[in-house]
Amino acid sequence: xxxxxxxxxxxxxxxxxxxxxxxxxxxxxxxxxxxxxxxxxxxxxxxxxxxxxxxxxxxxxxxxxxxxxxxxxxxxxxxxxxxxxxxxxxxxxxxxxxxxxxxxxxxxxxxxxxxxxxxxxxxxxxxxxxxxxxxxxxxxxxxxxxxxxxxxxxxxxxxxxxxxxxxxxxxxxxxxxxxxxxxxxxxxxxxxxxxxxxxxxxxxxxxxxxxxxxxxxxxxxxxxxxxxxxxxxxxxxxxxxxxxxxxxxxxxxxxxxxxxxxxxxxxxxxxxxxxxxxxxxxxxxxxxxxxxxxxxxxxxxxxxxxxxxxxxxxxxxxxxxxxxxxxxxxxxxxxxxxxxxxxxxxxxxxxxxxxxxxxxxxxxxxxxxxxxxxxxxxxxxxxxxxxxxxxxxxxxxxxxxxxxxxxxxxxxxxxxxxxxxxxxxxxxxxxxxxxxxx
Amino acid sequence: xxxxxxxxxxxxxxxxxxxxxxxxxxxxxxxxxxxxxxxxxxxxxxxxxxxxxxxxxxxxxxxxxxxxxxxxxxxxxxxxxxxxxxxxxxxxxxxxxxxxxxxxxxxxxxxxxxxxxxxxxxxxxxxxxxxxxxxxxxxxxxxxxxxxxxxxxxxxxxxxxxxxxxxxxxxxxxxxxxxxxxxxxxxxxxxxxxxxxxxxxxxxxxxxxxxxxxxxxxxxxxxxxxxxxxxxxxxxxxxxxxxxxxxxxxxxxxxxxxxxxxxxxxxxxxxxxxxxxxxxxxxxxxxxxxxxxxxxxxxxxxxxxxxxxxxxxxxxxxxxxxxxxxxxxxxxxxxxxxxxxxxxxxxxxxxxxxxxxxxxxxxxxxxxxxxxxxxxxxxxxxxxxxxxxxxxxxxxxxxxxxxxxxxxxxxxxxxxxxxxxxxxxxxxxxxxxxxxxx
Numbered sequence: 001x002x003x004x005x006x007x008x009x010x011x012x013x014x015x016x017x018x019x020x021x022x023x024x025x026x027x028x029x030x031x032x033x034x035x036x037x038x039x040x041x042x043x044x045x046x047x048x049x050x051x052x053x054x055x056x057x058x059x060x061x062x063x064x065x066x067x068x069x070x071x072x073x074x075x076x077x078x079x080x081x082x083x084x085x086x087x088x089x090x091x092x093x094x095x096x097x098x099x100x101x102x103x104x105x106x107x108x109x110x111x112x113x114x115x116x117x118x119x120x121x122x123x124x125x126x127x128x129x130x131x132x133x134x135x136x137x138x139x140x141x142x143x144x145x146x147x148x149x150x151x152x153x154x155x156x157x158x159x160x161x162x163x164x165x166x167x168x169x170x171x172x173x174x175x176x177x178x179x180x181x182x183x184x185x186x187x188x189x190x191x192x193x194x195x196x197x198x199x200x201x202x203x204x205x206x207x208x209x210x211x212x213x214x215x216x217x218x219x220x221x222x223x224x225x226x227x228x229x230x231x232x233x234x235x236x237x238x239x240x241x242x243x244x245x246x247x248x249x250x251x252x253x254x255x256x257x258x259x260x261x262x263x264x265x266x267x268x269x270x271x272x273x274x275x276x277x278x279x280x281x282x283x284x285x286x287x288x289x290x291x292x293x294x295x296x297x298x299x300x301x302x303x304x305x306x307x308x309x310x311x312x313x314x315x316x317x318x319x320x321x322x323x324x325x326x327x328x329x330x331x332x333x334x335x336x337x338x339x340x341x342x343x344x345x346x347x348x349x350x351x352x353x354x355x356x357x358x359x360x361x362x363x364x365x366x367x368x369x370x371x372x373x374x375x376x377x378x379x380x381x382x383x384x385x386x387x388x389x390x391x392x393x394x395x396x397x398x399x400x401x402x403x404x405x406x407x408x409x410x411x412x413x414x415x416x417x418x419x420x421x422x423x424x425x426x427x428x429x430x431x432x433x434x435x436x437x438x
Numbered sequence: 439x440x441x442x443x444x445x446x447x448x449x450x451x452x453x454x455x456x457x458x459x460x461x462x463x464x465x466x467x468x469x470x471x472x473x474x475x476x477x478x479x480x481x482x483x484x485x486x487x488x489x490x491x492x493x494x495x496x497x498x499x500x501x502x503x504x505x506x507x508x509x510x511x512x513x514x515x516x517x518x519x520x521x522x523x524x525x526x527x528x529x530x531x532x533x534x535x536x537x538x539x540x541x542x543x544x545x546x547x548x549x550x551x552x553x554x555x556x557x558x559x560x561x562x563x564x565x566x567x568x569x570x571x572x573x574x575x576x577x578x579x580x581x582x583x584x585x586x587x588x589x590x591x592x593x594x595x596x597x598x599x600x601x602x603x604x605x606x607x608x609x610x611x612x613x614x615x616x617x618x619x620x621x622x623x624x625x626x627x628x629x630x631x632x633x634x635x636x637x638x639x640x641x642x643x644x645x646x647x648x649x650x651x652x653x654x655x656x657x658x659x660x661x662x663x664x665x666x667x668x669x670x671x672x673x674x675x676x677x678x679x680x681x682x683x684x685x686x687x688x689x690x691x692x693x694x695x696x697x698x699x700x701x702x703x704x705x706x707x708x709x710x711x712x713x714x715x716x717x718x719x720x721x722x723x724x725x726x727x728x729x730x731x732x733x734x735x736x737x738x739x740x741x742x743x744x745x746x747x748x749x750x751x752x753x754x755x756x757x758x759x760x761x762x763x764x765x766x767x768x769x770x771x772x773x774x775x776x777x778x779x780x781x782x783x784x785x786x787x788x789x790x791x792x793x794x795x796x797x798x799x800x801x802x803x804x805x806x807x808x809x810x811x812x813x814x815x816x817x818x819x820x821x822x823x824x825x826x827x828x829x830x831x832x833x834x835x836x837x838x839x840x841x842x843x844x845x846x847x848x849x850x851x852x853x854x855x856x857x858x859x860x861x862x863x864x865x866x867x868x869x870x871x872x873x874x875x876x
């Protein structure tokens with residue numbers, strides 16, 4: 001058999017050890033599936049003196065120059081996470097003619113187009129299936145299997161941590177702080193949970209998905225984000241009463257705008273009708289729903305994170321590249337796309353759910369309805385609950401018909417100023433509707 | 439731009455016209471995505487004098503020799519269906535150095551391995567994403583995205599016609615003949631529905647999926663089939679009472695056997711617990727659930743048939759091949775696999791649902807339970823319903839703990855022979871359990 005295909009890992013965290021372990025235990029079958037043997041060359045870590053589970057002895061090194069210069073390495077697998085130095089290492093590996101496989105959503109969301117261009121110029125591949133939705137194949141289906149479609153909409157649950165938290169809030173009527181502590185105890189959420197609960201992680205992934213689905217360049221800053229910190233357990237109870245679940249939904253779609261097609265890209269806790277498939281995706285699971293003009297609606301569901309599912313995606317990319325190396329195939333040329341024209345969030349039209357705490361006396365609801373009406377926002381449903389009989393306050397839950405988000409914000413400003421009448425504007429959440437219902 | 443990539447279609451039914459129409463309306467964007475223009479060269483039909491919706495004038499021909507010999511054709515798309523002459527045309531196209539894209543599950547199930555070998559020898563590709571589950575990407579995810587996994591189980595709803603019929607039987611308490619007539623009226627079922635309702639179509643697709651998932655050669659005759667003709671509306675009512683839906687489930691998995699690993703491949707109306715994702719896949723929709731050692735459980739769901747979803751899959755393959763032609767990439771060498779060792783259906787261990795019509799007098803149930811017990815089949819639940827007070831008959835619905843199918847058949851033979859006591863052995867259906875529950 002010809003020379004083995006050399007693989008270097010940058011990073012040996014849980015995913016890195018998972019990949020290393022699978023390479024060791026799967027040597028024979030991977031050789032059959034690829035046509036050449038795969039050989040682990042080196043594993044870059046900060047402290048090479050400390051042994052890592054699953055990484056064979058003698059492979060650990062903290063010398064990045066040695067790893068990147070090793071002439072026996074064909075494929076560099078980047079699993080460090082974070083923006084730098086990961087981005088720089090990827091660029092250097094590509095520039096020196098190595099194929100790169102990465103699970104790094106932040107780097108791909110922020111620097112994907114320029115890195116893909118480097119790869120294309122050097123005739124090597126940069127693959128990143130593991131950057132979005134862990135073990136669920138979605139990058140490759142969007143790049144290949146759905147390529148004949150005009151994609152009209154991508155709707156996804158792509159952050160397992162928050163999906164776990166929202167599922168707990170819904171099923172146990174628990175409050176945010178409690179489920180955050182639980183998620184941290186279980187290792188799902190980090191000590192500083194901002195990246196998950198503020199939707200940053202989901203925005204990175206959505207930017208990557210939108211780029212692939214709509215053939216545009218999307219900056220993650222262009223994604224409008226609303227986090228889950230302000231949700232209350234009773235929002236889930238009200239939502240259920242109205243026939244909805246609440247999910248941190250990442251949505252991308254293209255609609256005509258005044259100057260041409262516009263991309264709408266949002267991450268927000270969103271009411272999803274309970275008969276939608278996405279409403280039943282619970283716990284740490286992820287799902288991506290793609291709507292194409294030919295294929296119709298296709299759903300991909302599975303484990304969105306974790307060492308083994310992520311290793312599954314990383315290794316799929318490694319095997320793909322290795323088959324190219326083994327057969328001497330050249331990578332396809334990368335198409336280049338223009339930056340997306342992004343619709344400002346205040347111009348997005350959607351239905352809304354509003355929860356307000358008001359003084360419990362006559363005329364308050366009429367005042368609120370009047371303000372909404374003057375801003376051309378019509379009501380779909382109203383629930384009024386006596387919240388605190390002693391304090392004489394009540395809670396009003398309103399769902400609107402489709403309304404421009406900016407107009408709603410103006411109206412809510414006026415509503416919040418109804419002194420002595422409106423005590424708090426609580427949750428303001430979009431309600432999901434698929435393309436056919438809009 | 440270089441010479442266009444020439445495409446010939448064999449067949450101009452609904453899928454063929456869909457492909458032709460998409461090629462015409464998507465000319466520009468497909469050229470961008472591929473790097474070269476695609477040009478329709480010819481469309482083979484039986485009667486070239488009759489115009490076809492969506493097929494441009496002057497392209498129709500009934501001269502197969504001319505189509506297969508056209509030097510400007512790079513990709514032949516076979517959409518005729520059926521075994522011959524489709525198989526022969528595919529082989530001739532491959533042998534003459536053309537890439538082939540097919541939606542033909544029968545040809546791929548029966549002759550896939552030998553045709554893939556022809557393609558490999560000639561250095562061309564044979565792609566067949568559309569042969570299973572229409573617009574849902576599944577061939578490519580199994581071949582590529584899940585390639586690093588040891589697949590332990592494939593469980594699928596891959597016949598839209600029967601899924602529509604079973605959904606109607608469940609939701610409207612309608613009987614088989616009625617929903618068959620409705621499916622025929624709607625164009626879902628053919629005048630002779632055997633291929634759908636006897637599980638033949640699903641068995642072709644399962645054989646293809648098992649080959650890819652388990653890296654073996656599987657003959658469609660090796661798939662154990664049970665059709666849906668004998669189901670009664672009350673089976674759905676009993677199943678619901680027990681917490682199940684009934685789906686025509688195609689299941690493949692590998693288990694250790696006396697002489698090495700054995701493939702279990704079955705198509706049967708199967709009870710599926712209502713909290714399983716597959717239990718809620720209704721109407722003509724399809725779904726494929728794959729369980730891998732790394733990825734865990736991944737679900738793919740979408741439209742399993744229809745002109746546009748099938749065209750989506752056909753065109754994905756066409757664009758994939760066209761990118762290879764455009765960049766001069768050579769196809770990967772095909773791996774060759776050994777025939778599967780298939781477990782005989784009577785050695786399969788599974789839980790069962792049994793519906794029996796019995797004489798309504800004391801001791802009958804005891805007699806039945808005694809026979810089952812002597813065959814080491816233990817009962818999980820029993821429902822006895824007074825079916826017909828005048829005729830003094832009752833219906834007994836039994837679910838068993840896991841039992842060897844052959845032992846159960848022996849027991850049922852003895853039970854059927856309880857003269858004057860057991861009047862009919864009605865439905866005998868397996869109950870689905872995923873790997874973790876077995």
